[in-house]
Amino acid sequence: MPKHSSGFSTRAIHVGQEADAETGAVAVPIYATSTYVQQEIGKHKGYEYARVSNPTRTRLEKNLASLEGGMAARVFASGMAAINAICTMFKTGDHVVCGHNLYGGTPRLFNQVLTGYGIEFTYVDTGDVRNVERAIRKRTRMVFVETPTNPLMAISDLRAISKVCRQKKVDLVVDNTFMSPYFQKPIALGADMVVHSTTKFLNGHSDGLGGVVVCTRPEQAEQLGFVQKAAGAILSPFECWLVLRGVKTLAIRMEQHDRNGRQVAAFLAKHKKVTKVFYPGLLDHPQHELAQRQMSGFGAMITFETGSLANANKMLRKVRVCSLGESLGGVETLISHPATMTHAALGEKGRKQIGITDGMVRISVGIEDVEDIIADLDRALAAI
Numbered sequence: 001m002p003k004h005s006s007g008f009s010t011r012a013i014h015v016g017q018e019a020d021a022e023t024g025a026v027a028v029p030i031y032a033t034s035t036y037v038q039q040e041i042g043k044h045k046g047y048e049y050a051r052v053s054n055p056t057r058t059r060l061e062k063n064l065a066s067l068e069g070g071m072a073a074r075v076f077a078s079g080m081a082a083i084n085a086i087c088t089m090f091k092t093g094d095h096v097v098c099g100h101n102l103y104g105g106t107p108r109l110f111n112q113v114l115t116g117y118g119i120e121f122t123y124v125d126t127g128d129v130r131n132v133e134r135a136i137r138k139r140t141r142m143v144f145v146e147t148p149t150n151p152l153m154a155i156s157d158l159r160a161i162s163k164v165c166r167q168k169k170v171d172l173v174v175d176n177t178f179m180s181p182y183f184q185k186p187i188a189l190g191a192d193m194v195v196h197s198t199t200k201f202l203n204g205h206s207d208g209l210g211g212v213v214v215c216t217r218p219e220q221a222e223q224l225g226f227v228q229k230a231a232g233a234i235l236s237p238f239e240c241w242l243v244l245r246g247v248k249t250l251a252i253r254m255e256q257h258d259r260n261g262r263q264v265a266a267f268l269a270k271h272k273k274v275t276k277v278f279y280p281g282l283l284d285h286p287q288h289e290l291a292q293r294q295m296s297g298f299g300a301m302i303t304f305e306t307g308s309l310a311n312a313n314k315m316l317r318k319v320r321v322c323s324l325g326e327s328l329g330g331v332e333t334l335i336s337h338p339a340t341m342t343h344a345a346l347g348e349k350g351r352k353q354i355g356i357t358d359g360m361v362r363i364s365v366g367i368e369d370v371e372d373i374i375a376d377l378d379r380a381l382a383a384i
């Protein structure tokens with residue numbers, strides 16, 4: 001039985017992934033059941049109804065809590081369902097401070113759904129901790145940070161922000177989707193909760209949607225467990241199983257994503273058709289040192305500037321190894337256009353305010369042979 005102190009890969013492969021007690025099956029069974037037989041009124045084996053709990057889900061929650069260094073985890077039907085679940089703990093008049101450059105779907109949920117319930121949101125550049133401190137009010141319940149940001153790859157200092165949050169008695173919640181727990185451990189840096197779209201690196205194979213909230217306190221786990229039961233946006237046993245299978249190779253995938261990411265970033269930085277590259281591993285990234293301190297790798301996410309929408313489209317039409325599409329974190333290289341895809345909901349003005357241009361292209365570097373990825377990008381960039 002691996003301990004909490006075991007290495008990352010050992011925990012990824014064994015925590016929650018113990019052999020099945022009844023049959024010895026090495027892989028966690030998919031418990032495809034909606035309900036459970038009870039022995040008598042009020043007497044059962046801990047499982048009553050599948051919206052409330054499911055053994056495959058329990059296994060995944062145990063595994064992800066261990067990987068992030070939390071005390072418990074709760075999984076949901078998507079990353080957005082996980083973020084929404086946290087916000088259902090707030091009341092009318094509560095206030096949230098969040099980064100001004102989040103995944104576009106997050107401000108869409110905040111501005112177009114949750115403000116309707118009287119929850120207020122203030123967007124600041126969390127790259128400067130003083131902005132966070134200034135924005136916190138009496139009714140602030142949460143500071144929500146994504147680092148690196150999507151798609152601009154700006155870094156926020158989690159240790160410094162967590163210090164401010166502790167002083168002001170506000171929870172710090174970090175969306176750790178881009179780095180995965182392999183390269184960044186927000187709880188160790190002071191975060192109160194961590195969220196992921198498991199759709200991305202945790203699943204790793206672009207074959208399932210999911211989300212998780214990792215908790216540091218029992219009352220968070222209890223409240224979020226109640227939200228699973230009450231609101232019902234839980235992750236299905238099959239999709240839990242896909243993530244359980246995916247995380248077994250998370251460490252080696254992340255190592256390869258990172259190796260390829262560094263080489264692709266270096267190639268793009270030298271390319272004459274590319275005017276700017278956003279990647280924390282590059283020496284000229286304004287927060288390169290902070291990234292080095294806070295993360296144990298730079299990862300696979302790179303954004304670069306092609307100069308115009310027409311240029312972006314010309315190159316995106318030509319890629320063959322890279323797949324043009326939304327999402328990230330799969331073994332295959334995915335390439336996307338933030339202005340019309342992930343960040344379309346911000347509108348032109350919203351994008352301009354934070355510096356997202358029509359010429360920007362975002363790439364989630366996969367684990368294919370890096371020479372093939374680079375040759376594909378080179379060929380595509382020749383179209384500009």
Ligand SMILES: Cc1ncc(COP(=O)(O)O)c(C=O)c1O
Nearest residue numbers: 078079080103175177197199210
């Ligand atoms: C950083 C980040 N957070 C959250 C989400 C939302 O996750 P999902 O698509 O699983 O709902 C995404 C999706 O792209 C994301 O990139």
